[in-house]
């Protein structure tokens with residue numbers, strides 16, 4: 001959908017063009033939900049201009065809200081100036097019940113005075129900021145002055161460095177005595193209390209930055225490219241010129257220090273940057289620490305310039321990085337400084353949903369609005385972010401590194417440090433013992449006697465590993481405050497040896513939850529071609545060489561979850577090195593509770609939110625949201641009803657009933673029947689046909705079968721056949737070839753009418769890739785993609801749900817879960833074909849079980865309303881032929 005028209009359309013909601021009726025309805029409902037402080041589940045199919053509706057609806061509310069507050073404030077101040085008698089009792093009265101009248105009057109007067117003073121202060125601060133930003137906006141000279149000052153400073157720094165080098169020449173190199181001058185940074189400082197926080201958040205130098213957080217909207221989405229698209233939509237919207245928007249990202253996306261950036265892996269970049277901040281901080285208090293690396297972009301003054309530039313003009317991540325390079329200011333920290341004054345903050349999921357990350361970024365949710373877009377997998381995302389896995393290799397390696405570190409610096413470590421290090425070593429020993437190994441032997445050579453997967457409650461795990469007497473909260477705090485994993489990484493980097501043990505086989509190197517999620521995020525952006533992202537394979541390799549203790553910290557903090565909310569999976573395979581411990585979060589709602597509790601309003605939005613019950617029951621009710629606070633909104637599609645033909649097909653051309661269960665789907669007659677259906681369809685459907693299978697394995701089996709029976713060559717006479725690749729980096733190439741083939745066929749005519757893409761549900765092509773127009777004239781779903789219920793993790797989740805939730809409409813919660821998982825996957829896949837108002841496509845669901853009411857009702861409303869059930873192939877085929885012929889004639 002185009003949204004490029006420049007002028008705003010007058011009306012309640014400024015919009016770049018006349019909005020569709022469903023967009024107006026969407027904005028009305030959104031406005032109402034924000035005003036009433038609701039938690040909303042909003043569904044608007046892809047291609048209906050959802051982003052623009054979100055932007056214009058939410059920002060209209062913010063505009064009105066700010067105006068209302070301004071008026072209220074002015075009124076209060078006017079009344080305050082006139083003797084403060086006019087304040088309403090609710091506005092100012094403290095609880096003074098039972099006090100003598102004169103006390104009540106005194107207290108009330110004081111409260112009123114305080115409030116007026118506070119309002120005045122806020123007003124002054126706001127005015128100061130507005131003046132500053134306006135000046136920057138109007139006066140280009142200011143920019144040049146800032147630039148000139150930067151150049152002068154650079155030159156001064158360069159000269160200073162030259163003189164220092166000259167001075168140090170001939171001083172000779174000090175013998176490497178233990179601990180040498182350069183090793184100070186590796187030794188743990190005396191561990192006392194919360195002394196790190198300010199350095200980490202980067203706020204220590206600035207009182208001015210402690211400004212009030214204005215009411216704002218936090219908008220988050222899944223991938224960086226989705227966030228970028230959103231920012232571009234804001235830029236083009238009627239709000240684009242006046243909104244104060246800040247885009248947040250990871251250091252991997254925002255770091256401009258080439259030396260750090262080229263480290264590639266997120267964890268390594270984070271470590272190096274944090275180390276530099278710490279050096280800078282220490283350097284201030286101890287001038288002797290010369291020679292330690294600090295980041296030249298971490299300049300308070302420059303970051304202030306950057307912050308203001310961010311606030312005067314909307315910028316996406318790429319523009320932020322260019323600005324950082326130009327102004328020689330760190331965009332990662334500079335953008336964070338802009339949060340308090342921003343009206344719209346655009347950020348990736350994990351920054352909002354993971355509390356420690358949220359806090360570190362300086363995000364305050366109290367009374368703010370949160371919009372979570374592309375939220376169809378929100379429950380899984382929260383689970384993934386808070387799950388953590390460590391391999392036997394990592395545990396042994398961390399033990400080896402930490403023991404060597406302790407030995408080397410034993411005499412220089414304070415007693416408390418030693419105590420904690422010993423406790424961590426003990427934990428590592430016990431974890432390895434739980435996998436059936438010994439930390440002192442090579443994990444790759446220790447065979448595991450009892451292989452298999454065992455699930456334990458957190459308490460059982462703590463008890464059986466004999467660590468239940470250790471306070472994990474204290475250990476967690478110690479790791480956080482002492483930066484022990486970073487010290488260890490520095491130690492390993494310097495002495496090399498122990499790091500080699502980190503490099504283990506590809507299979508057993510699983511990443512901790514958050515890192516894993518970040519990788520997924522990056523893979524997403526990779527797929528969509530973000531230039532800065534290093535290849536995924538390289539990312540894996542680099543992470544492998546980083547500190548294993550860091551990943552173990554994630555696991556330790558997961559162990560501090562409440563017993564009933566998670567499980568520990570002991571996965572014993574082959575050797576101790578290949579085995580792993582995994583924390584599985586069963587109740588994602590515990591981590592979502594704070595978000596819904598603190599925020600004024602939360603909107604969970606997506607193109608396909610069905611089945612909605614999942615969000616309501618598993619996430620919101622469990623997070624303590626009152627059902628009365630929840631609103632649901634689902635709008636139809638902008639395409640006319642005649643542009644879509646969804647059919648549930650119950651049997652094939654030879655009357656074989658279509659039921660693809662685990663037992664029946666491999667039968668030759670089922671595979672033959674599927675082939676016949678496809679063959680018939682390919683004869684009458686022009687352009688691209690996308691056929692989804694429930695798994696790679698099944699697709700491979702069916703393909704092999706068709707190859708043997710000769711069906712494949714018959715199909716290939718009509719459509720060129722493409723298969724979904726397993727590797728992410730091959731997806732683009734396949735898609736390009738697929739698209740080229742369809743275009744060629746439509747231009748040249750002939751017997752070949754397009755291409756057939758054999759795809760996989762939940763695979764690389766079921767999300768994020770659009771099959772618009774000729775790329776997808778028909779989407780076929782073979783069977784029902786139920787998840788693998790034999791997976792121990794899913795089984796545990798099912799048992800937990802059955803124990804903790806009531807039956808819904810006679811169905812066990814576990815049953816509802818797997819049906820929901822299946823239908824979410826179906827909806828994601830079939831929603832790929834219709835992308836804009838003039839698009840058209842047929843959708844074919846091959847399995848009679850789709851007609852069951854519990855399943856049928858989980859289809860998106862706009863598809864469900866138009867779905868036809870066809871017990872026999874003949875009438876379905878006639879319908880399809882008519883549909884496509886009619887469309888072809890109309891083109």
Ligand code: SF4
Nearest residue numbers: 255256257273295330
């Ligand atoms: S301060 Fe900024 S530019 Fe410097 S290393 Fe850290 S993220 Fe990179």
